[in-house]
Amino acid sequence: MTTSRAATALADATFFPFWLDRADAPAASDPLQGRTRADLLVVGGGFTGLWAAILAKESDPSRDVVLIEADRIAHGASGRPGGIVSTSVMHGLGNAARIFPRDIRALEALGHDNMAGFTDTVWRHDIQADLEWTGEMTVAVSDAGLPAVQEEYELHRAHGHDVALLDGPQTRxxxxxxxxxxxxxxxxxxGIVHPARLAWGLRRAALALGVRVHEQTPMTGVDDRGDRLLVRTRDGAVETPRVLFATNAFAAGHRRIRSRVAMVRDRILTTEPLTAEQKAAVGWANRQGVYDTRTQLNYMRLTPDDRILFGGRLGYFMNSPRDPALDRTPEPYLRLADAFFATFPQLEGIRFSHAWSGPIALTTRMAVHFQTYHGGKAVYAGGYSGFGVSASRFGARVGLAKLMGQHLPETGMEFAATEPNWIPPEPFRSIGAKITMAALDGADSKGGWRLPWLRLCSKIGFPLS
Structure with missing residues (x-):
């Protein structure tokens, strides 16, 4: 049940990502026109694609790398998330323990190595991405959430993380x-980062290294020519022996990818900048990124200009449209706005400046995986269901190693050598998604059939409860 307060707060909102709404956004690079050759083609100009292009050029400066992006850099998913970064490469330590318990220590070490590489690249290429090492919090929004927080605390302590367990007054x-x-x-x-500025900084670094970047260049097809692939685009083609499909939730590259990946939309709000009085009312002196324990999870952070970003309401659209018209209207954000005011009643009267949705790739692992096509000449790297801003570098590195035939220790690990479970096609996918979204909406307040349904989802591979 939504309120007039939510509708009023959204009345003047811009239905476009706050991160992308900047006068200093870079101009798009030229689309690919005509036919060209490359040693490596990267399809997708989001975080995974940008990291892959940079890593490929830095490991071999003579390698001719082309990157194509269907829209503009950061306009797919990478300019739309909350922008919380961590050492996790498998959607959180708890999820890593769930899906790969035998490899958890190795994955933890890889996650710390990945974050070191992430920060080194940002420093070496002078990427101005408003990166703040503020830490992150998982908060219990009721007494029922305290056991989950305790369990996460013990797991983090067991793996050497610098963590504190806070009681109610300490949390508040x-x-x-x-x-x-x-x-x-x-x-x-x-900590927290400006995701669009990060993507634009990675784009600048890739160009400086000699990567040929073509935006507004949608892929239209792939032809296997034996020893190489011909990737057709709207106005041209790329002939290459190796292709990395860095298309995540869009699942472009091969029709089979979608049998393991479903696109779900995640909704986000940002407030107007907080006044000094409003900042004092919420505190947040340490500016942590925050996740809560609601079944329909919410997350929140401060932006560089002290707006509150508040996200986490999921939606599903049949056949995964790139930019759903409904998400450019107030309706999908009303319940999210109500959740915001329930969380921060002291901010009564504040307005939302921006509201938008972003695509996340839902799999039964909730984490990056790899699919190989065309006899090893093409690899898909994707499946981030959140936590992808920093984990995308890890996915790009492992995806490139698999594509190039490099035998790293991690390429033989279970996460890299196997795929998530199959997901039913349409219309069954939409039917299941509709029931699941209804269950998520009412699980905490109404219970009933919703809790057994969510437990069933967890049993078949989707940890939603």
């Missing part, structure tokens, strides 16, 4: 909400 001293009953605060190697 960090970020004041009457809902918060306790929290896990992970204090090192995590």
């Amino acid at each position: 001293a960090q970020l004041d909400s009457p809902l918060f009953r306790g929290a896990l605060w992970s204090r090192k190697n995590s």
Whole structure:
């Protein structure tokens, strides 16, 4: 049940990502016109594609790398997330323990190595991405959420993380909400970043290294020519022996990819900049990125100009449209706005400046995986269901190693050598998604059939409860 308060707060919102709404956004590079050759083609100009292009050129400066992007850099998913970064490469430590318990220590080490490489690249290429090492918190929004926070705390402690377990007053001293009953605060190697500025900085670095970048160049087909592939685009083609499909939720590259990947839309709001009085009312002096324990999870952070970003309401559209018309209207954001005001009642009267949705790639692992096509000449790297801003570098590195035939220790690990479970096609996918979204909406307040349904989803591979 939505309120008039939510509708009023959204009345003047721009239905476009706050991160992309900048006068200093770079002009798009020229589309590919005509036919060309390359040693490596990267399809997709999001984080995975940009990291892959940079890593490929830095490992071999003589390698001719072409990157094509269907729209503009950062306009697909990479300019739309919350922008919380951490050492996790498998959608959180808890998820890594769920899906790959035998490899958890190795994955933890790889995650720390990945974050070191992430920060080194940002420093070496002078990428101005508003990166703040503020840590992250997982907060219990009721007493029912405290066992989950305790479990996460013990897991993080067991793997050497610098974490603190906060009680209710300690949590509210960090970020004041009457809902918060306790929290896990992970204090090192995590923080917040401006995702669009990061993507644009990676684009600039790739161009400086000699990557040929073509935006507004949608792929239209792939022809296998034996020893190489011909990737057709709207106005041209690329002939190449190796292709990395860095298309994540869009699942472009091969029709089979979608049998493992479903696109789900994640909705986000940003407020107007907080006044000094409003900042004092919420606290948040340490500016952590925050996740809560609601079944329909919410996450939140401060932007560089002190707006509150508040996200986490999921939606599904049949056949995965690139830019759903409904998400450019207030309706999908009303319940999210109500959740915001329930979390921060002291901000009564604040307005939302921006509202948007972004595509996430839902799989039964909730984490990056790899699919190989055309006899090894093409690899898909994707499946980020969140946590992808930093994990995308890891996915790009492992995807490139598989594509190039490099035998790294991690390419033989289970996460790299196997795929997630199959997901039913349409119309069954839409039917299941509709039931699941309804269950998520009412699980905490109404219970009933919703909890058994979500437990069933977890049993078949989607950890939604």
